Amino acid sequence: LIVRDGGRVLVVDTAWTDDQTAQILNWIKQEINLPVALAVVTHAHQDKMGGMDALHAAGIATYANALSNQLAPQEGLVAAQHSLTFAANGWVEPATAPNFGPLKVFYPGPGHTSDNITVGIDGTDIAFGGCLIKDSKAKSLGNLGDADTEHYA
Structure with missing residues (x-):
């Protein structure tokens, strides 16, 4: 997810790999031409955190x-x-999410994974x-390898 927030861009999740994530960052530079200020990832699986080194290399x-x-x-x-x-109500502690702008981060509890979070865009x-x-x-819940099926439906 790519979110334009004034003069900056916020990214939610990486691609599967560093190379794919670098391609996304290049696209943002070419098409949006604003700096990526931060990235938040929704859980610890390859398809969401596989490109962390690319984000870190880009500062x-x-x-x-x-x-x-x-x-x-x-x-x-990484x-x-x-x-x-x-x-306790699931909303991110503001002190740990500085400068998140319109991103509203929520932990609903275990589901697809024990650590999955959701991100809303305020005003949308x-x-x-x-x-x-x-x-x-x-038709299915997808990959249930790390799921808490008792709470995920």
């Missing part, structure tokens, strides 16, 4: 659920530079949940 601040950062090395992934923490009807949120026409 982009990266954020993830503290649990995602804990799980990332176990999954062979952790984000900053850890998000969440209040957009809710982005990585692999957690499915289209109403989806």
Whole structure:
């Protein structure tokens, strides 16, 4: 997800690889021509954190659920530079999400993974949940390898 926020860009999730993520960053530079201020990732799977080194090489601040950062090395992934923490009601603690602008980050509890978070864009009807949120026409929940199937539906 690419979000234009005034004179900057915010990114949610990487591509599967550093090369693919670098291609996305190049596209942003060519088409939007604004700096990427930060990136937040929705959970510790390859399709969401596989391009962390590309973000870091570009000088982009990266954020993830503290649990995602804990799980990332176990999954062979690079952790984000900053850890998000969440209040009892699920909303991100503002002090851990500085300069997030219109991004509203929420931890709904375990679902697709134990660490999955969602990102909304304030003032819109957009809710982005990585692999957690499915289209109403989806025939399955997808990859359940790390899912908490008791709470995910």
